[in-house]
Amino acid sequence: xxxxxxxxxxxxxxxxxxxxxxxxxxxxxxxxxxxxxxxxxxxxxxxxxxxxxxxxxxxxxxxxxxxxxxxxxxxxxxxxxxxxxxxxxxxxxxxxxxxxxxxxxxxxxxxxxxxxxxxxxxxxxxxxxxxxxxxxxxxxxxxxxxxxxxxxxxxxxxxxxxxxxxxxxxxxxxxxxxxxxxxxxxxxxxxxxxxxxxxxxxxxxxxxxxx
Numbered sequence: 001x002x003x004x005x006x007x008x009x010x011x012x013x014x015x016x017x018x019x020x021x022x023x024x025x026x027x028x029x030x031x032x033x034x035x036x037x038x039x040x041x042x043x044x045x046x047x048x049x050x051x052x053x054x055x056x057x058x059x060x061x062x063x064x065x066x067x068x069x070x071x072x073x074x075x076x077x078x079x080x081x082x083x084x085x086x087x088x089x090x091x092x093x094x095x096x097x098x099x100x101x102x103x104x105x106x107x108x109x110x111x112x113x114x115x116x117x118x119x120x121x122x123x124x125x126x127x128x129x130x131x132x133x134x135x136x137x138x139x140x141x142x143x144x145x146x147x148x149x150x151x152x153x154x155x156x157x158x159x160x161x162x163x164x165x166x167x168x169x170x171x172x173x174x175x176x177x178x179x180x181x182x183x184x185x186x187x188x189x190x191x192x193x194x195x196x197x198x199x200x201x202x203x204x205x206x207x208x209x210x211x
Contacts, residue, residue: 002023005182018070018071019068019069019070019071019089019090020040020068020069020070021067021068021093022066022067022068022069022095023067023068023196028061028065028067028190030135031061031065031066032056032065032066033063033064033065034060034064034065034066034100035064035098037080037136037138037147037150038145039142039148040058040100040102040136040138040145041102041138041145043066044138044140045140047102047103047104047140048103048104048140048141048142049104049106049142050106050141051106052075052076052106053074053075053080053103053104053105054071054073054074054075054080054103054127055071055072055073055075055080055082055101055102055103056069056070056071056072056103057069057070057072057086057087057088057089057090057091057099057100057101057102058090058100058101058102058209059090059091059094059096059098059099059101060091060096060097060098060099060100060135061096061098061172064135066089066096067090067091067094067096067199068091068093068096069077069088069090069134070086070089072086072087077205079115080103080115084119084122084123084126085126086169087099087101087123087126088109088126088127088130088132090134092132095105096132096137097132098125098127098132098133098134099132099133099134099135100122100133100134100135100136100137100138101119101120101135101138102138102139102140103137103138103139103140104117104139104141105141106141107140107141108138108142108143108207109141109143110139110140110141110143110144110145110146111146112139112146112148116137116139116148117148119137120134120137120148120149121204123137124195124204125195125197125204128195128196128197129196133195134149134195135149135192136148136149136150136190136192137149147192148193149192149193149194150192150193151192151193151208170182170183171183172196174198174200174201174203174204174205174208175203175205176184176198176201176203177198177200177201177203179197179198179199179200179201181196181198181200181208183196183207193206193207193208194206194207194208195207
């Protein structure tokens with residue numbers, strides 16, 4: 001009996017999945033389209049009731065198809081530490097176009113913490129530099145979901161500028177140096193907040209998307 005138990009222990013192989021390459025597994029045409037916060041929340045609904053907080057990043061192509069998803073961090077009893085650079089591993093590996101974040105709140109609350117908002121800004125700023133825009137950050141819990149990059153998803157004071165129309169082009173005015181900037185929109189949904197950096201003074205801002 002002892003030898004059989006030992007053999008079973010040796011043959012056991014834990015299944016830890018840190019990343020899933022959907023592009024390689026299914027082919028890009030068969031990858032799920034996650035072009036709204038609702039679809040992101042539905043795709044990752046299985047983390048909603050976990051007892052610990054977990055953070056994942058998803059890589060999307062230009063048609064918002066999920067190419068790759070990776071586990072960024074598992075929280076302790078009181079904190080979740082995420083390295084910003086690791087959020088871009090999947091999108092680089094899969095030659096994607098943009099990324100999103102999704103994490104759970106075991107408490108059930110859908111209110112973002114200061115750490116959630118700061119991480120969203122940090123990843124958004126890094127994405128602008130690297131060329132992989134952050135298109136959304138979704139919180140899921142047993143109570144539902146919340147997008148931090150949709151109107152009402154984050155405190156109103158984080159909306160530093162408003163997109164405007166001028167000469168038929170989408171432009172925005174920097175509140176810091178008043179220069180006008182051309183707006184490149186990467187849509188997951190048309191009603192959301194867009195991270196931008198002023199070309200003149202390099203000030204980071206959130207824009208409120210318009211139709």
